[in-house]
Amino acid sequence: MNLNDNILIKIRDMRDSLTPVERLVGDYILENKEEIPHLSIKELAQASKTSDASVLRFCKTMGYSGYRNFIVSISASLGSLDEDTKAQYTDIQPGDDLSIIISNISLNNCKSIEDTLRVVDRQEIAKAVEVLCHSKRIVFFGIGASGIVGMDGEQKFSRINKMCHAYTDGHSQLTAATLLTEEDVAIFISNSGATSDIIDALIIAQKNKATCIAITKYNKSELAVRADIVLSISTPEITIRSGAMGSRIAMLTIIDILFAGVASAEYDQVKASLTKTHNILKKKLRY
Structure with missing residues (x-):
């Protein structure tokens, strides 16, 4: 099974965009995933307090033509999960020992990257x-933590002599989007995919025929629906104590993948820029 076909992660990440009835089905599956492959559509409907038709609609929302294909995918996803991937994200609790904080943050970040690799196309x-x-x-x-990810992208792509810039506030984003052309690429970064400033800038960018790439959580958000290319991340924001740490790490991973992909594809052209920027920074560190 391909890593990016894990339906259990997809259900978790699409939860907030499901209808209330679909959420009942999804929640039951996530809470009882080991028994799901053994249930008929009628049994799952009864267990989740929904109907046969609701379960079938849920399957179609997840991208499956019927219940049988959905169950096969559930079985495959269960088979792909080892003990490490079964581990739950762990929130930070008040009064936690520093060693526990170090361990939990590290594991959560690793899991965000692993789960992102299972949903990104x-x-x-x-x-x-x-x-x-x-x-x-x-x-x-990008706004807030997502804006920091955009600044990281600007720093990386600048090193290979790409003309680029990151905009992190609503007003400058509208101005920048207005000046885009069909030769430009706009990368919109938002975990929720519903940030109003980002959507406003996206609409303007598309009117100007720029290619729009979304880096967002795997769901049916407005950003994901509108963008030309969607690069999905997977990470739950557990509570305000955890902030946007997991999503930031996942988004930075996508930026790294894009940068490495472009640098590799154009290596003959960009190696001189990489060498020059490396040497000038190395020289600076000597002083």
């Missing part, structure tokens, strides 16, 4: 790398 990554290679200019849009 490799074909979408390939499309993103291709359009970035042929772009005249790359523009990153």
